[in-house]
Amino acid sequence: MTAPLGLDGALEQRVLAARQRAEPVAAELSGADFRTAWKALGAHGLLTDPESVLDGIAMIEGLGRAGVPAGLCYALTSQLFGVQRPLRAALGEAVLPDAVRSGELVLCHALTEDEGGSDPLSMRTSAVRREDGSFRLNGRKSFITAAPVADLALVFARTEEGNHPFALTPFLVDLDAEGVTRTEAFGKLALPEVPMGALEFTEVHVPAERMLGEPGSGLALLTATTAWERSVLLGYALGPMQRVLDRTVSWARDRSQFGRPMGASQLVAGRVAEMAMALWRSRGLVYGIARRLDDGESIRRLAGEAALTKISVSQDYIAFTEHATALGGVRSFVAGSGLTAELFGPLAGLVYAGPNDLLRVTVARELGLPVQN
Amino acid sequence: MTDLERLRALVERVIRESASGPVEPIEPDTPLLISGLLDSLTIMKIVGEIEREHGVRLGDAEIVAANFRDVRALCRAVAPEQTVAR
Numbered sequence: 096m097t098a099p100l101g102l103d104g105a106l107e108q109r110v111l112a113a114r115q116r117a118e119p120v121a122a123e124l125s126g127a128d129f130r131t132a133w134k135a136l137g138a139h140g141l142l143t144d145p146e147s148v149l150d151g152i153a154m155i156e157g158l159g160r161a162g163v164p165a166g167l168c169y170a171l172t173s174q175l176f177g178v179q180r181p182l183r184a185a186l187g188e189a190v191l192p193d194a195v196r197s198g199e200l201v202l203c204h205a206l207t208e209d210e211g212g213s214d215p216l217s218m219r220t221s222a223v224r225r226e227d228g229s230f231r232l233n234g235r236k237s238f239i240t241a242a243p244v245a246d247l248a249l250v251f252a253r254t255e256e257g258n259h260p261f262a263l264t265p266f267l268v269d270l271d272a273e274g275v276t277r278t279e280a281f282g283k284l285a286l287p288e289v290p291m292g293a294l295e296f297t298e299v300h301v302p303a304e305r306m307l308g309e310p311g312s313g314l315a316l317l318t319a320t321t322a323w324e325r326s327v328l329l330g331y332a333l334g335p336m337q338r339v340l341d342r343t344v345s346w347a348r349d350r351s352q353f354g355r356p357m358g359a360s361q362l363v364a365g366r367v368a369e370m371a372m373a374l375w376r377s378r379g380l381v382y383g384i385a386r387r388l389d390d391g392e393s394i395r396r397l398a399g400e401a402a403l404t405k406i407s408v409s410q411d412y413i414a415f416t417e418h419a420t421a422l423g424g425v426r427s428f429v430a431g432s433g434l435t436a437e438l439f440g441p442l443a444g445l446v447y448a449g450p451n452d453l454l455r456v457t458v459a460r461e462l463g464l465p466v467q468n
Numbered sequence: 469m470t471d472l473e474r475l476r477a478l479v480e481r482v483i484r485e486s487a488s489g490p491v492e493p494i495e496p497d498t499p500l501l502i503s504g505l506l507d508s509l510t511i512m513k514i515v516g517e518i519e520r521e522h523g524v525r526l527g528d529a530e531i532v533a534a535n536f537r538d539v540r541a542l543c544r545a546v547a548p549e550q551t552v553a554r
């Protein structure tokens with residue numbers, strides 16, 4: 096299928112322009128380590144936030160359509176919209192060094208711990224204020240995307256005892272500071288092109304000006320970073336989905352079973368139509384919320400809709416992948432077959448950026464149910 | 469209605485919506501944090517409602533314990549120009 100489902104002409108032009116720019120790079124990327132791949136994308140100006148969220152998502156969809164691996168599309172979406180945007184929106188342009196914008200410096204978002212996963216208020220990492228206003232940071236953050244390669248981390252740490260909502264404070268931590276160690280990259284199966292690891296902080300000195308906001312303002316920033324993620328992070332999948340849809344349509348047209356093209360069987364055609372619907376809905380939701388962010392709607396007031404978007408798109412991506420996997424037959428399970436299914440990436444969407452079940456609680460709370468998470 | 473009364477009513481309404489049992493009336497000086505009346509979703513819901521009803525935007529640095537101690541403290545953060553009766 097050539098019709099771009101759910102894209103108007105102007106947006107499709109932007110996606111195609113990015114695809115064209117990314118095509119020569121995409122070929123160099125397979126098998127490259129993260130830093131090499133990142134540099135190659137940066138050299139073509141493909142890491143820079145193009146000012147509007149809509150253009151950013153269109154650029155990332157273009158990269159995905161050009162064949163840039165899904166893990167890199169994910170990493171870029173998360174850099175631009177999961178960390179950079181919310182930080183700038185909350186704390187002003189000067190909060191991040193210029194080299195972040197070009198992609199020279201890589202950020203990571205360090206919230207999760209081995210014990211505090213979906214319950215961040217139970218975290219142990221702590222920052223203790225010293226007389227000169229600086230902080231001493233101790234603890235361990237685990238399962239952090241890009242931790243093995245990042246230069247700076249947005250770290251949430253407790254500045255007070257207890258699980259109360261104002262116990263957390265955000266910091267921007269230099270990862271080459273004394274007392275910071277990184278683990279080896281974990282053997283991550285989902286989105287493997289971007290590594291994941293843990294960060295350990297032992298008596299790390301954090302200057303006063305690296306506290307982001309005020310003591311206790313972790314909740315406010317966290318609400319913003321997670322709402323941004325829930326709004327548009329799944330946008331990383333739009334390009335990869337379009338590619339899978341295209342190759343599935345070709346396969347169903349070209350492969351003959353029972354003496355006719357597979358796609359002449361109604362159940363096969365029905366699965367392809369289901370895939371198209373999933374992609375259509377996903378584009379509508381992600382670009383729709385991107386437009387509202389560009390219109391200046393408060394991210395906090397969008398938190399409920401961000402949760403709805405994240406749940407919906409991630410569930411659609413899983414359903415989409417199941418159809419593609421079924422239609423690919425055995426080739427779905429063979430590396431290099433041309434129809435190899437990518438299963439872990441879509442399923443990981445159930446868990447990151449707030450497990451879907453916890454987001455359901457957020458949604459129900461917005462509706463007025465007295466449910467606790 | 470004064471800002472203080474509007475805010476008191478807003479906070480009480482959001483807390484009532486979020487609670488699974490009956491809630492005592494919220495007064496301007498009812499301690500909100502130590503009583504565990506506010507969890508993180510309730511706090512952010514209050515912030516959202518303030519932004520909608522009062523047409524102000526609260527910065528991250530204002531969404532901190534000192535301003536959520538009670539409704540009076542919150543009122544000082546939301547409408548600092550208005551003298552809040554002590």
Ligand SMILES: Cc1cc2nc3c(=O)[nH]c(=O)nc-3n(C[C@H](O)[C@H](O)[C@H](O)COP(=O)(O)OP(=O)(O)OC[C@H]3O[C@@H](n4cnc5c(N)ncnc54)[C@H](O)[C@@H]3O)c2cc1C
Binds near residue numbers: 240452
């Ligand atoms: C690909 C990927 C990238 C990630 N990148 C980052 C990153 O960059 N930075 C970062 O900080 N973290 C990151 N994470 C970690 C992620 O944020 C956590 O996995 C998530 O918060 C859930 O924590 P957990 O895995 O410990 O699950 P747990 O808290 O152990 O929960 C497991 C499951 O139990 C269920 N559950 C638990 N409690 C409840 C409840 N109260 N109500 C309903 N259901 C419940 C949910 O289904 C949940 O998925 C990443 C995760 C993945 C998969």
